[in-house]
Amino acid sequence: MSTLSTLDTLLDGDRFWADVEALAQIGALSPKGIRRLTLDEHDNRARLWLVEQGRALGCKAYHDDLGNVFLRREGQDPSLAPLLIGSHLDSQPAAGIHDGALGVLAGLAVLRTLHEQGIEHRRSIDVVSWTNEEGARFAPGTSGSSWFAGRRDIETIRAGRDDEGTGFGEALDACLALLEARDVTLCPRPFVPHAFLELHIEQGPVLESLGVPVCAVNGIQGVNWYEVEVTGQANHAGTTPPDARRDAMLGAHAFIGELRKLTEGRDDDLRFTIGKFSLAPDSVNTIAERARFTIDMRHPDQAMLDALDSEFLALAERQWEGCEVSLKVTSQVAPVAFDNALLEVVEQSVRQYAPSAPTLVSGAFHDAIHIAHVCPTAMLFTPCRAGISHHPDEHVERADAEVAVRALAHAVEQLLMTRIDFHDTDH
Structure with missing residues (x-):
């Protein structure tokens, strides 16, 4: 049995990248890119694919009333709040394959490492895919995370309609029926995580210009x-x-x-x-x-x-x-500043792989902007070529992505091994 302190070094980069390529086939466009609009056929297929991957790792799959999908690897002490990692799987109408998906797959890579190495941990770990981050089909976006955080009510979200007149509630009910048909358990109400980490592509050219593969993010405008x-x-x-x-x-x-x-x-x-x-x-x-x-x-x-x-x-x-x-x-x-104690953990983990990395504020909003109101939250960025995202030309170098996932795993290791005091943040 391996020890938790080797989590980032044990992570299988080949398997992580194979997951990236496999997920990219769901909703694939020709010659490149994807189209997975919120709650459409491809978005729902991606959820079911994620459920299958989690179950193969011995994780429990469950969902909530907004269709947010969670994979849980149980810890030794179920009374402890779970550490939450993730992002989203929906996309823009003609998008690249990494925006959002990379953060979910990074969490999956952490779960796989823990499972295959037989590593035990006291606190449970959840990987989440949030519903409708992009807002491309149903505006505004970040529906799943904003509801989870108590920032929007479910009735208002369900009343939304796309450009063809299809109701959000109608599409959501069809998605929930698919999940329930696969015996994905319903979590009746949101919970308060111990902390939330989200890895995302950096939506700008800064990191590429610096030649830096990963950085910490201290807030969102x-x-x-x-x-x-x-x-x-x-x-x-x-x-x-x-x-x-x-x-x-x-x-x-x-x-x-x-x-x-x-x-x-x-x-x-x-x-x-x-x-x-x-x-x-x-x-x-x-x-x-x-x-x-x-x-x-x-x-x-x-x-x-x-x-x-x-x-x-x-x-x-x-x-x-x-x-x-x-x-x-x-x-x-509203803008948010991330938790200082958690940010310090992420910055230290980033420095293991990129000593000169800056700490950036996010110009794009992400699900983390809402979860930061519920629990300590922080993000990591990895660069995309020329800063292009929301387009099929979006490109992430495999080497950069692997470094970023290892930095994330290092941060997870620190959170699971030590008792971090988050008392300085008001949630």
């Missing part, structure tokens, strides 16, 4: 999501003179221009993105009556987000090119 509707008047494109037009397209263009003036050059940390845009009636010879678009705004300082939110709302009260504007807040997630 906040994000505000908006839906905007600009309403004008549909009319004939050929017969309506310019001064008689209420063109929603031009109104949206003018409004967006003012939003950009507010955000450009204001702060290097500010991120402003319009990700979806549509016109109605969407006819080549008809003036647009409605323009709809989304706004994604991010910053690590809540005061900055609040100030811009007020300015956005004030602009929406004006007319633009004769058109009315409706601006609706669909999600607001």
Whole structure:
């Protein structure tokens, strides 16, 4: 029987990478990439695949009311809160194979090492795959982790609909039926983990530029999501003179221009993105009556987000090119700073493999932003080529990924071997 102190060195890198390649076949696109939208056929198949892998390692598989899937390796003392590791398996419509999935598979690699080496531990370990982190099909994202953390209610989440009108609740019920058909146990209510660790690809070019394979993450910037509707008047494109037009397209263009003036050059940390845009009636010879678009705004300082939110709302009260504007807040997630004691454990583990690694703040939101309100939480990043993610060209070097998983395993080892005092964090 091996000792816990060798957990990171005993981890089988070949088997970890084989899992990466196997999971990438579920929802695979041609010539590369994946499409696993939340609660679709491929997302559900990925959950069942994860359940099968866990059971082969002697783990108990269970789920909760939001379809979050957990694999538990029991510890010697069931009275102790479990250590939680994981991320998500859903993707963007045309995505790379590592975003989210790498964090789940890293947890699976830790479970496999513990199982195959016969290592015993007092505290149980859970690997989780959270439901709907991306929000690509059902907005907003991080549904499973936000509900688990008590940040959103289940009725509101279930009431969401995708662009085709399918309800979140309807799709969720079908998923839960599949899990129950495979005898995946229902966990009736969320629990409080001992701590949560999430490994993710770094969504930016920083680590690659430094030649660093892994780093610790000390927090996540906040994000505000908006839906905007600009309403004008549909009319004939050929017969309506310019001064008689209420063109929603031009109104949206003018409004967006003012939003950009507010955000450009204001702060290097500010991120402003319009990700979806549509016109109605969407006819080549008809003036647009409605323009709809989304706004994604991010910053690590809540005061900055609040100030811009007020300015956005004030602009929406004006007319633009004769058109009315409706601006609706669909999600607001405050920035979080991770637990100092847990962050120190992760930083020490990272330094075993990357002594010069920086500690970064995450520009992208992750499930950890919600779990940090429940228990001590921290993250690790591994680089992706050119900082590209949310795209089939997303690429992670195998050597970097293996180093990152070993650093994660080293942190797990420290948490299981020592009694870490998390008293300085208010949860």
